[in-house]
Amino acid sequence: MNQKIGARRGVVVGSVAALVALGTLTAGHAAAEDVEPRAIKQIVSGLSQAWALDFLPDGSALFTEKNTAKIRKLDKAGKVTDVQKIPGVSTSNEGGLLGIAVSPDYATDQTVFVYYTAASDNRIAKLKLGQTPQPILTGIPRGAENHQGGRLEFGPDGHLHAGTGDAQKGSNSQNDKSLGGKVLRMTKDGKPAPGNPKADSVVYAKGFRNVQGLAWVGNQLYVSDIGSSKLDELNKVEPGKNYGWPTCEGSCSTAGMTNPVKSWATSSATPSGLEYFKGSLYMASLKGGTYKLTTSGAGSKLYTSLGRTRAVEAAPDGSLYVMTPSEIHRADGN
Numbered sequence: 172m173n174q175k176i177g178a179r180r181g182v183v184v185g186s187v188a189a190l191v192a193l194g195t196l197t198a199g200h201a202a203a204e205d206v207e208p209r210a211i212k213q214i215v216s217g218l219s220q221a222w223a224l225d226f227l228p229d230g231s232a233l234f235t236e237k238n239t240a241k242i243r244k245l246d247k248a249g250k251v252t253d254v255q256k257i258p259g260v261s262t263s264n265e266g267g268l269l270g271i272a273v274s275p276d277y278a279t280d281q282t283v284f285v286y287y288t289a290a291s292d293n294r295i296a297k298l299k300l301g302q303t304p305q306p307i308l309t310g311i312p313r314g315a316e317n318h319q320g321g322r323l324e325f326g327p328d329g330h331l332h333a334g335t336g337d338a339q340k341g342s343n344s345q346n347d348k349s350l351g352g353k354v355l356r357m358t359k360d361g362k363p364a365p366g367n368p369k370a371d372s373v374v375y376a377k378g379f380r381n382v383q384g385l386a387w388v389g390n391q392l393y394v395s396d397i398g399s400s401k402l403d404e405l406n407k408v409e410p411g412k413n414y415g416w417p418t419c420e421g422s423c424s425t426a427g428m429t430n431p432v433k434s435w436a437t438s439s440a441t442p443s444g445l446e447y448f449k450g451s452l453y454m455a456s457l458k459g460g461t462y463k464l465t466t467s468g469a470g471s472k473l474y475t476s477l478g479r480t481r482a483v484e485a486a487p488d489g490s491l492y493v494m495t496p497s498e499i500h501r502a503d504g505n
Contacts, residue, residue, distance in 0.1 A: 210473075210502060210503050210505045211474055211477075211493065211500050211501070211502040211503070212500060212501050212502075213498055213499075213500050214245065214249045214492075214498075214499045214500060214501055215245060215249055215251055215498065215499050216497060216498045217497065217498075218234075218236060218243075218251075218496070218497045218498060218499070219236045219237075219238055219239050219497070220236055220237040220238045220239075220267070220496050220497075221234055221235070221236055221237075221481065221482075221494050221495070221496055221497065221498075221499065222234075222235045222236065222237045222267070222268065222269050222270070222321070222481055222482065222494075222496075223235050223269060223270045223271045223321070223322065223323070223444070223481075223482050223494075224245075224271065224482055224484055224492060224494055224499070225271050225272050225273045225283075225484065226273060226484070226486060226487055227273055227277065228277055228278055229247075230247050230486070230487045230488060231244055231245060231246045231247055232244070232245040232484075232486070232492065232499075233245075233254065233271055233273065233283065233300075234271065234494070234499070235268045235269065235270070235271045235285065236268065237262070237266075237267035237268055237269060238262050238267050239256070239268075240256050240257045240258075240260035240262070240267060240268045240287070241253055241254070241255070241256050241257075241268070242254040242255055242256075242257065242268075242271065242283070242285070242300070245499060247488075254300055254301070255300065255301055257285060257287055257296075257304055258303070258304075259287075259289050259290075260287045260288065260289070261288050261289055261290045261313075262288070263288060263313075263314075263315065263316045263317070263319075264316040264317055265314070265316065265317045265318065265319050265336075266288030266293070266313060266314070266316070266317075266319045267287065267288055268285065268287045268288075269285075269286045269287060269288070269293075269319065269320075269321030269322070269323075270284075270285065270286035270321045270322045270323035270324075270333070271283065271284065271285050271286075271323060272284045272323040272324055272325055272331060273325075274325070274359065275325050275329055280359075281299050281300070282297050282298070282299060282359065283297070283298055283299070283300060284296070284297050284298075284307075284323055284331060284359075285298070285304060285323070286320075286321045286322070286323050286333060288313050288319050289309075289313070291313070292309055292310050292311055292312060292313050293311035293312070293313045293319050293320070293321070293335065294306050294308060294309040294310075294311060295307055295308040295311075295323065295331075295333060295357075295361060297359065306361075307357075307359075307360055307361030308333075308350075308355070308357060308361040308373065310350060311333075311335050311350045311351065311355075312335075312337075312338035312340070312343055312349060312350065312351040313338055314336065314337075314338040314339035314340075315339065316339070317336070317339055317381075318336030318337050318338050318339045318351075318380065318381045319335075319336050319338070319381075320333070320334045320335035320336035320351075320381055320382050320383065321333075321334065321335075321336075321383060322334040322382060322383050322384055322385050322444065322445075324385045324386070326356070326387055326390075326392065327387055327389070327390055328364075328366075328390070330356050330357060330358060330364040331356070331357050331358070331359060331364075332354060332355065332356050332357075332375070332385050332392070333354070333355040333357070334354055334355075334379070334382025334383060334384070334385055334394060335350055335351055335352060335353050335354075335355060335379075335382060336351060336352065336379075336380065336381040336382070337351045337352035337379070337380050337381065337416065337417075338351045338352075341380070341416060341417030342417070344377060344378050344379055344380065344416045344417060345377065345378060345413070345416075345417075345418075347372075347374065347377070350373070350374070352377060352378065352379045352380060352381075352382075352416060353374050353375070353376065353377050353379060353382075354374075354375045354376045354377075354379065354382060354385070354392070354394060354408055355373045355374060355375060356373060356375035357373045361373070366410070367410070368410050368411035375408070375410055375411075376408050376409070376410060376411065376412050376413075376414060377412075377413055377414070378412075378413040378414035378415045378416050378419075378428065378429075379394070379396045379406075379414055379416055380396055380397060380398060380399065380416040380417070380420075381396060381397040382394050382395070382396050382397075383395060383396075383397060383442065383443040383444065384442055384443060384444045384445025384454060384455065385445060386445040386446050386447045386452060387447060388447050388452070388466055391407065391466075392407075392408040393405060393406065393407055393408065393432075393445060393447075393452060393466070394406050394408050394445065395442035395443065395444075395445045395454050396414070396416070396431075396442070397437075397441055397442060397443075398420050398421070398434075398437050399417075399420055399437070400437060401420045401421060401436070401437060402420050402421030402434040402435065402436065402437065403434065403435050403436075403437050403440040403441060403442050404421065404431035404433070404434050404442075405431055405432050405433045405434075405442070405445075405452070405454065405464070405468050406429070406431045406432065407431075407432050407466070409429070412429045413427055413428055413429060414428070414429050414431070415428040415429065415430070421434040422434065431468075432466070432467055432468050433464070433467065433468020433469075438458065439456075439458055440454075440456055440458055440462075441456060441457035441458045442454050442455065442456055442457070442462075443455040443456070443457055443480065443481050443482065444480075444481060444482035444483050444484070444494070445483070446483040446484055446485055446491065447485075448483070448485045448491050448504055449491075449504050451463050451464060451465065451470070451504065452464040452465070452466060452470075453483040453491060453504070454483070455480040455481055455482055455483050455493070455494075456472065456479070456480055457479045457480070457481070458479070459472075459475055459477075459478050459479060459480075460472035460473060460474050460475035460477065460480060461473050461474045461477075461480045461483060461493055463504070473502075473505070474493060474500075474502070477493065477495050477498070477500065478495060479495055479496060480493055480494065480495050481494050481495060481496055482494040486501070490502060490503060491503070491504050
């Protein structure tokens with residue numbers, strides 16, 4: 172899957188030089204052609220609080236806009252069209268139409284899943300494009316303005332996972348009866364997935380503040396969690412474990428709490444979407460840029476010129492899509 176960029180550059184530049192020597196291409200024309208591969212290139216701009224994206228089997232992308240409550244489609248040629256507006260979405264500072272996930276069986280079931288803020292809760296619904304969404308899980312607590320969570324991803328086990336926020340009430344994260352501050356794992360009907368820690372619960376792990384990123388390295392789940400005023404976290408998630416919030420922010424020595432694999436000052440990270448791509452974890456940052464990390468959290472930021480990044484998703488064409496609130500870019504991960 173790795174692109175041999177150096178080799179491609181040599182072939183392209185060599186071919187252009189040969190054409191110039193033959194007089195079939197002017198040097199000015201050669202300069203105008205984009206012969207130098209770019210690590211990242213803008214596909215589309217002018218979006219309204221874009222939040223999440225996922226890919227259809229034909230390689231086109233579906234994405235959400237938080238404030239307009241629209242699902243929109245980005246085709247492989249870079250054209251954006253509106254698909255539909257989701258009814259019942261209630262917009263707040265961090266609330267609105269958030270996550271989107273395409274069924275791994277889309278070719279046969281034609282189903283898409285969305286996570287959105289409603290008037291009294293956050294909820295997950297399924298739909299066929301152009302049709303009315305059918306809620307499959309309701310009662311995820313909503314904050315008046317913030318900590319809604321919202322990321323949706325299908326795991327390698329075929330089950331739907333969701334990251335939720337504590338709804339601005341830290342005790343939700345430790346309350347086993349609350350869906351807030353959790354990682355949830357469910358069937359496509361919103362029921363507890365087989366193998367969950369408790370057979371009658373969709374809760375997979377607890378003790379989070381505001382989960383906005385989920386990604387797998389093989390079968391191992393990692394999540395990004397936004398901290399309060401001290402530390403943001405990258406967590407290696409095991410079923411039934413407690414990741415500490417609100418007792419712990421970052422690592423601590425409290426019995427029964429599982430420490431993150433890496434923490435960053437909230438002033439530099441504020442993590443959002445997470446993806447595993449070509450051997451590295453990529454973590455979007457609302458403080459600007461995107462982190463390229465090992466599974467132990469070592470690494471640094473790329474794409475800092477983009478400003479806030481909201482989501483990162485591996486594309487069927489072998490590239491990495493990087494989303495900001497107003498733009499979508501295609502990248503090679505370097």
